[in-house]
Amino acid sequence: MSGGWTEDELAHRVAQALPDGAYVNLGIGLPTKVARHVPAHREIMFHSENGIIGMGPDAQPGMEDPDVVNAGKKHVTLVRGASIVHQADSFSLIRGGRLDITVLGGLQVSVHGDLANWKVPSVDVGGVGGAMDLAAGARKVYIMMRHVDKHGRPKLVTVCTYPLTASRCVATVFTDLGVFDCREGVFLARELAPGVSKEHITRSTEGRLEFE
Numbered sequence: 001m002s003g004g005w006t007e008d009e010l011a012h013r014v015a016q017a018l019p020d021g022a023y024v025n026l027g028i029g030l031p032t033k034v035a036r037h038v039p040a041h042r043e044i045m046f047h048s049e050n051g052i053i054g055m056g057p058d059a060q061p062g063m064e065d066p067d068v069v070n071a072g073k074k075h076v077t078l079v080r081g082a083s084i085v086h087q088a089d090s091f092s093l094i095r096g097g098r099l100d101i102t103v104l105g106g107l108q109v110s111v112h113g114d115l116a117n118w119k120v121p122s123v124d125v126g127g128v129g130g131a132m133d134l135a136a137g138a139r140k141v142y143i144m145m146r147h148v149d150k151h152g153r154p155k156l157v158t159v160c161t162y163p164l165t166a167s168r169c170v171a172t173v174f175t176d177l178g179v180f181d182c183r184e185g186v187f188l189a190r191e192l193a194p195g196v197s198k199e200h201i202t203r204s205t206e207g208r209l210e211f212e
Contacts, residue, residue: 003177003195003196003200004176004177004194005193005194006176007030007033007176008036008037009193010030010033010144010176011033011034011144014031014037014103014142015034015038015039015044017142017172017174017179018034018038018042018044018101020042021044022044022045022100023098024044024046024047024099025046025047025049025094025102025103025138026048026055026070027134028070028071028072029105030105031104031105032070032074034103035055035057035058035076045079046079047093048070048071048076048090049091049094049133050069051085051086051089051090052070052078052083052090053082054080054082055070055076055077056077056078056079056082057076058074058077059075071130091133094130094134094137095136095137096137097137099138099139100138100140101139101140101141102135102137102138102142103142103144104134104141104142104143104165106143106145106170107119107120107145107155107162108155108156108157108160108161109143109145109157109173109182110158110159110160111182111187111208112167112168112182113167113168113182114159114160114167114168114169114170115135115141115164115166115170116160116162116164116165117131117143119162119163121161132165135166135170140171141166141170141171142170142172142173143170143172143173143174144175145173147175147176147177147205154204154205154206154207155175156187156205156207156209157206157207158207158208170182172190176193177201177204178190178191179191185208186209186210187205187207187208187209188210188211188212189201190212198211
């Protein structure tokens with residue numbers, strides 16, 4: 001199957017879904033690519049949980065500022081008007097419901113909008129970190145991930161089998177195969193990526209699926 005979005009194409013699709021003027025957290029990993037794809041005529045203020053309000057794209061090689069890194073410790077840039085705040089203030093913003101959207105990576109999402117994105121049971125490392133605050137505190141939660149894992153197993157599932165980050169929090173999932181809303185126990189496919197058939201989506205999705 002040759003259809004579907006590349007990582008950069010997926011990041012571009014997510015960027016198109018962000019409203020002008022929004023304050024948007026970008027989680028570590030794949031979501032950080034979204035900052036590269038915002039159209040020049042739109043203004044979106046990106047937030048990183050370690051204390052950046054006004055985060056720009058990744059820094060170009062040789063142009064890195066050692067003091068400007070995102071929550072994943074990658075060198076990033078700042079947009080005009082950016083602020084650097086204490087991490088406590090950053091989490092006050094998150095927990096106070098002041099973020100319009102958070103874009104997070106995912107390991108599993110259930111039909112009820114439950115999110116698992118911090119731990120694979122067989123791997124005894126890491127902690128949930130700020131993901132639970134973001135999933136609970138943002139007004140809307142978008143998930144950006146591959147549709148299946150490296151073993152070909154669906155990541156859109158009926159019930160999450162990995163430890164939960166938060167329950168009933170996910171509004172929309174953007175995968176390399178399409179865009180899916182979590183609606184009352186159903187994944188509603190709103191858009192399929194180029195070259196992706198309904199049959200392929202159905203085979204690659206465990207949870208109940210409907211097409212708009």
